[in-house]
Amino acid sequence: MAKPLRVGLIGSRFMGKAHSNAWMSAGCFFELPRDIVMSTICARDRKATAQFAQRWGWTNWTADWRELMDDPAIDLVDVATPNHVHAEQAVAALEAGKHVACEKPLAATLADARQMRDAAAKAKRRGAMTFVWFNYRRCPAVAFAHQLVRKGRLGRIFHVRASYLQDWGGPSTPLLWRFDAKQAGSGAHGDLNAHIVDLARFLTGEEVVEVAGAIEHTFIKERPLPAGEGTLKGKGARRKGRSTVDDCVIFLARMGGGAVASFEATRLATGNQNRNRIEVNGEKGAFVFDFERMNELLWWDNTLPSAERGWSRIMCTNGGDHPYADAYWPPAHLLGYEHGFVSEAADIVKAVAGRKPVCPLPDFEDAYRTQVVLEAAIVSARERRPVAIKEIG
């Protein structure tokens, strides 16, 4: 019997919950080479963390993340904290000899990302592995599109059209940590463009080589302070604070293979709640993925007789046919958001055990390439000029 993989997780908010569920469920749905042990959860609020541990089945809890580094009973540290602490925690874990799985974006700044990439390269020589939670790669529809491209079904690629549109950032949304550049690094850009730059690179197998033009914009410059923080004594009125991040970043780019690409991330696209959409048009075929209908891939086979060409809505839920689908339910018994994390946890366990994951896992080096593109977009927007990727990193 193989040694189990013992996991320590830092973070218990949205991502802490998603990762806990992933570690809990991966071994149920997938036949894994090593059992998963949910060893220790770490978060700042002691009482809430103790409760969280009990609820999700973590054996231990702590409020001090450094304890995980020192614990010989932990094999992998999962970093699900705000972006500005990724570097410190991930590097410490790598130096402690742990494997590290880090939430995206890799870091809040390019300097942090570079440090993490370098630490990962060093640790790799000692056998430590790194992973980044670009969970959308593991939507069966996305992983299936990736296979189609690999098989040459698209032919020469002309266009990549990627956007991640949300609308929760209206003027009444309070000044959460995500609107603070110190904690978040950026706004929609790091949060959302990180995902679609990764998807574009993953799906086409091509690198972005130039950002040709960009706009970075903050529509809502002041926001109400969060409840409890901002009320003026005895007045009831909410004080306001300054948002220091972008609400949207949109940029044009060229891919290594000659395709023209566009990327847009925004929190003010009214009517789009979580529209992570990518369209790729090739000479022989094209596809559209839209996360709001994440079980479906729109596939256009340009080699069919012209009378029969159309956007085919493929329900990517057939075990045997579509990646990851056989682990879950029968055809068209839909999967949801969380399954991307469950499937990634399963692939991480496989990778650590020396097996091949179902589809390629991003490591720190890979995520660093995405971070460089994000940086190039910001430089392009601020310096109002095209920026070659190799200028940046």
Added chain:
Amino acid sequence: MAKPLRVGLIGSRFMGKAHSNAWMSAGCFFELPRDIVMSTICARDRKATAQFAQRWGWTNWTADWRELMDDPAIDLVDVATPNHVHAEQAVAALEAGKHVACEKPLAATLADARQMRDAAAKAKRRGAMTFVWFNYRRCPAVAFAHQLVRKGRLGRIFHVRASYLQDWGGPSTPLLWRFDAKQAGSGAHGDLNAHIVDLARFLTGEEVVEVAGAIEHTFIKERPLPAGEGTLKGKGARRKGRSTVDDCVIFLARMGGGAVASFEATRLATGNQNRNRIEVNGEKGAFVFDFERMNELLWWDNTLPSAERGWSRIMCTNGGDHPYADAYWPPAHLLGYEHGFVSEAADIVKAVAGRKPVCPLPDFEDAYRTQVVLEAAIVSARERRPVAIKEIG
């Protein structure tokens, strides 16, 4: 140069307008073997008819439909009047040696339909042709589906699921002629089920052989009288009158080839304005047509590799590929409702000139088969029992 085809039209309401447009446009869009001459329009209101004639380019007008029968300068009489006068007008025209194109349903009663079929058979021996305006057959998407079935692309047919849902018949809709059994024969049944029974027969190439069960229902038993008719003097309140037709008829049937079928027509399907929808599921393929997206055919090719099967949304607008499309605009420059009539007018001219229409044209015999199915459904609903089609006609 071939002799032109001289047309006389009876009716100037909704269908009078649709047919006038068809006769005006058919020769512009299509290369026709005979020119169309819009000879005479006939309707009851003299002043309005004179104006209508001028507007749509009819050379003459009259308020007496019998004048058309006596006019040697008319080759084809187009009957676009309420259902209860179809028989009298069509039979008179046939007896006068004219070709006849009649609006659907063929007639208000089965007795009328039978009389028309017999007159058509007799006239046919003298060279007169009959046509029925089942316009939906000539949506490119429908005609393309018809070709797919003919080529064996569906294989054995399991299911036919047809419905024509409208929602204009709510309680505030006044007591128009369509709610009067004497004029209309029936309500949603003759108006809407006529279309989908024709489509089912046309698309599958199979006849309905049994109605297994049916419901006929009138939800709104009393309706306000139309403006002008129903106002109580000095009161303003609207008087009500009794609706004598069905609001919906729904029935189950078996097709000659073994398929199980369902048909539903209703005017109270809130949210469905003109949803003429038919789905056919076969062993090798399936399709869905929905008139509210009339340019599209949803096609499922069950012979593709299972990983790539999906509902393919084919825009049936490619000249060369899709029937009728080459007469109009480039791909995805959409067609509308009226084009079914334009294309049918063109096919009628071809048929009269001895050419083959793009897809089969229904004659009175064909429309009579549809009428028999409608009658069987009513008998089934009223006698609360299955009804074999051969019992009826």
Added chain:
Amino acid sequence: MAKPLRVGLIGSRFMGKAHSNAWMSAGCFFELPRDIVMSTICARDRKATAQFAQRWGWTNWTADWRELMDDPAIDLVDVATPNHVHAEQAVAALEAGKHVACEKPLAATLADARQMRDAAAKAKRRGAMTFVWFNYRRCPAVAFAHQLVRKGRLGRIFHVRASYLQDWGGPSTPLLWRFDAKQAGSGAHGDLNAHIVDLARFLTGEEVVEVAGAIEHTFIKERPLPAGEGTLKGKGARRKGRSTVDDCVIFLARMGGGAVASFEATRLATGNQNRNRIEVNGEKGAFVFDFERMNELLWWDNTLPSAERGWSRIMCTNGGDHPYADAYWPPAHLLGYEHGFVSEAADIVKAVAGRKPVCPLPDFEDAYRTQVVLEAAIVSARERRPVAIKEIG
């Protein structure tokens, strides 16, 4: 601290997996009044059951379901076995003083269902509760539609149009237990119509009062025996066996409030993999739910200004707004098939603890009403006549 609820589960196939996941996850996502203890799993194959227990976290396992009945450490027995053993197992559990949660349909025969209903009534007086896993009620979109109806947003209901279309039952599908009337009771009918009859009753709050006509049909009369069972020695050819269940049952009905309804279940609707769809048209509003897009409700508000009426695609994923959504993820981070079970497990725990579930839970009496409708449809199909529901039960 409340006493935990200790669960014993019978069944480890598709439903055994879905229920295990539900019991595992319910307490993670929901704040529950009692902890869930996954006590004992029971299934026939000893080795596989031991593995299943370990994988999904069941403390004990057994191959003898009667052990669960005798175990005082089990509070609730969950029956996830083929239909023909529901009655024996559920009644035994009720007699042993357990709460019972049973998979749908309630039973394979009406006689079994009646026995279960009676046992449940008796046990209820002793405090035992019964539940049936009509999981689709707990799709947030369905539960939200239920609220709209309760609030009077549809007004008078005219039409219910329900269908559950699958396509896995083609001629090459082997003779699984689901095609054996002894084990399954029926084919598509009990499997699929059970769901949509429950949904129609749940969503409208009205009972079916008459089946007006029905067709029961078996398209594929012989099927290959399953691998291992049917190979002729030394030949390789697959032997065939007789299917003794329907492939489709379709029927027309009348609801207590005057609506006209149709129901269709089939396994041969090529292109429809799991299309559980219900449309309800009312005077003031209408909705469509389609499980293949389970996160969305199509809602037509007929009281809006007519220019602005349309089918509104509501993503039913907002915590605070849509039932169950607050337990899971942020808006438009989609839910999947399994969440219906997780939410039902949570509601069962609440109900057992005397709390109100988020939306009504079906008990044996409720599921018996559904079973009566299914029986009426079969009687109507076989005796070729309308059947009043009160004739049956």
Added chain:
Amino acid sequence: MAKPLRVGLIGSRFMGKAHSNAWMSAGCFFELPRDIVMSTICARDRKATAQFAQRWGWTNWTADWRELMDDPAIDLVDVATPNHVHAEQAVAALEAGKHVACEKPLAATLADARQMRDAAAKAKRRGAMTFVWFNYRRCPAVAFAHQLVRKGRLGRIFHVRASYLQDWGGPSTPLLWRFDAKQAGSGAHGDLNAHIVDLARFLTGEEVVEVAGAIEHTFIKERPLPAGEGTLKGKGARRKGRSTVDDCVIFLARMGGGAVASFEATRLATGNQNRNRIEVNGEKGAFVFDFERMNELLWWDNTLPSAERGWSRIMCTNGGDHPYADAYWPPAHLLGYEHGFVSEAADIVKAVAGRKPVCPLPDFEDAYRTQVVLEAAIVSARERRPVAIKEIG
């Protein structure tokens, strides 16, 4: 009785056909203040033009466009020729005292456009009117969206996302005039971006103020010569020629009111045949128009209770509710591509007669503003820098 409006048309290809149909049909569908007389058609091929005249009902024909200018019996000259001759013909017509309706884009070069604008301004003082066939403004769905914006239903606008995607420009498409910069001025840019820049300006009521970045790209640098032109004698092989226009132009922009905008035109977006799509996200509402479903407007009312917000698919076909719909057919009896031209012809007649068109008609001044934006995009792409609109014109 008002004097009729006598029209002379130059051009008999795709646009010649669309305009002929518009002049023929406008007076049938619409109640117009002046009758339309289809006076003279002009095109280069004498025989084909004579046939065209007969087919579409033009009284006279000529191969010399200058004859139209000299003909006192022509009130309005309609210019439907390739872009590079617009200026010469339109200016001549204006100088001859005619009203002019010109196809879009206004001209092949900014210099031409400026000349046309100046001529129009001068002629305006003498009472001559100018019009540009931006036909998409008159899709009922677009005109309805325009009304929603005017009524303040969107509030502050954050995003404009416009793209016009076609896919007919693959490598096998021959070197038509549209690929020759001398005749066409540009490729996808003038052909397609012209439409969506007009739509963005029309729909938001805001001007583009800056192009922030742009890419102009020619994927297919050499194309086969058209049949007849390119065959090497005795060889059968097709010779190739150089494409001198863009295949795609994509650019980022800022609107006068602060919105961030993107525009993309391409002929290589495999799977998109005629996808003219614009999305506008405002604080109070948002809409999406997609020409491939031209009868529908997706409308998101952000002021509804949050539980009921969704993309509402409004079928913009209700007479009384939706612009232009009352001229044609009952609700959901769809309109097609050509109706935009018919409705524009009707509005032109109204405008010439001093009546108010249903929605604003673009004149040369207005189309010149669009042309300036197109020029700014090209300058931005070529000089690789942001370009302020006021730099250009």
